[in-house]
Amino acid sequence: MALVPYEDQLRAVTKDVIKINEPLANHTTFGIGGPADALVCPKDMATTVRILSVAAGHDIPCHILGRGSNLLVADSGVRGLVVKTTDVAWHPPLQPIAGLSNQYEVGGGVPISVLLAHCLKKQLTGLEPLTGIPGTLGGAIAMNAGTQNGTVSEVVERVCAFDLTDGTLRQFSRTACEFGYRSSRFLQGHRLVVLSAQLHLGPADRDDIATYMREQVLTRRASQPWRSRSAGSVFRNPPGDSAGRLIEKAGWKGCRVGGAEVSLEHANFIVNVGHASAADVMTLIRRIKASIKRQFGVELELELRIWGADAP
Numbered sequence: 001m002a003l004v005p006y007e008d009q010l011r012a013v014t015k016d017v018i019k020i021n022e023p024l025a026n027h028t029t030f031g032i033g034g035p036a037d038a039l040v041c042p043k044d045m046a047t048t049v050r051i052l053s054v055a056a057g058h059d060i061p062c063h064i065l066g067r068g069s070n071l072l073v074a075d076s077g078v079r080g081l082v083v084k085t086t087d088v089a090w091h092p093p094l095q096p097i098a099g100l101s102n103q104y105e106v107g108g109g110v111p112i113s114v115l116l117a118h119c120l121k122k123q124l125t126g127l128e129p130l131t132g133i134p135g136t137l138g139g140a141i142a143m144n145a146g147t148q149n150g151t152v153s154e155v156v157e158r159v160c161a162f163d164l165t166d167g168t169l170r171q172f173s174r175t176a177c178e179f180g181y182r183s184s185r186f187l188q189g190h191r192l193v194v195l196s197a198q199l200h201l202g203p204a205d206r207d208d209i210a211t212y213m214r215e216q217v218l219t220r221r222a223s224q225p226w227r228s229r230s231a232g233s234v235f236r237n238p239p240g241d242s243a244g245r246l247i248e249k250a251g252w253k254g255c256r257v258g259g260a261e262v263s264l265e266h267a268n269f270i271v272n273v274g275h276a277s278a279a280d281v282m283t284l285i286r287r288i289k290a291s292i293k294r295q296f297g298v299e300l301e302l303e304l305r306i307w308g309a310d311a312p
């Protein structure tokens, strides 16, 4: 008997394991999150498209998961289907596009760390500002991930996405991606799934790339809780200021609710110091937001994505 109403339709299009009531804590860097009704990790692009077509055709609520490195999933989990992209095969990670120099096609599920290692090997520049970001290319494009040295949008030429609204494959130019500060059109409404992207990467000296990456890693390690379980920055930086500076000034470093703690290393990170629940994190978020509004008159906005519950 099918455990979720659409299980038979999914089994008809994939041999990959469909996990029922799978705890999403196992799939997020926070290590927090209740179950998904169903989770599937397709192994290739054709299967991914077939699964997404089933979701589109049967109007199944569908969430796309990369490395789960920017996510807080509610303790009650999420209803419907979660499609995780990290197992989708894509070899080699950077596929040269015939007839277009310096252009490469990359799958949405490829981890940024794998791409960077390949860039170093092939002496290609452009993605180094993303050094140390623990997500996938698709997650990075959806979030327009980056640092003050640059964002992924700067190397994206075109994105191929699946539209869950009507089950079609669509192409988006860089302009049509509507990239903004930690945002893109792929985050709006969660109806567009980044399947692959065409990246523009220039030639560079291997030693220069390696030096740059090493410096980025050292800077990160000196300023962020890289050994702890977190989901990166909790809040976006307000215009002209830094969320971490305001939170630290308000005295939040080290404050705890249950197993969730404001990092001692960087005040804009909340870390799971042991068995934190999503409710613990959300309580901390609400309290910080209220205190920053009261003390500085600044309305902090979330950078972290929240699934399965209303944002605080």
Ligand SMILES: Cc1cc2nc3c(=O)[nH]c(=O)nc-3n(C[C@H](O)[C@H](O)[C@H](O)COP(=O)(O)OP(=O)(O)OC[C@H]3O[C@@H](n4cnc5c(N)ncnc54)[C@H](O)[C@@H]3O)c2cc1C
Binding pocket: 029, 063, 064, 065, 066, 067, 068, 069, 070, 071, 085, 108, 109, 132, 133, 134, 135, 136, 137, 138, 139, 140, 141, 142, 143, 144, 145, 146, 147, 186, 187, 190, 192, 193, 194, 195, 224, 225, 226, 230, 231, 232, 233, 305
């Ligand atoms: C220690 C640490 C440091 C970090 N440092 C940085 C940093 O310096 N800069 C920065 O920008 N971020 C940083 N992050 C946050 C995070 O790594 C990035 O936002 C990353 O790009 C998210 O990728 P992901 O694959 O983990 O996405 P997920 O967390 O799995 O998903 C994030 C959002 O993107 C959507 N999504 C994921 N894949 C796709 C897809 N293929 N198509 C459509 N939508 C998709 C999801 O539905 C969700 O809404 C950090 C996180 C950690 C834990």
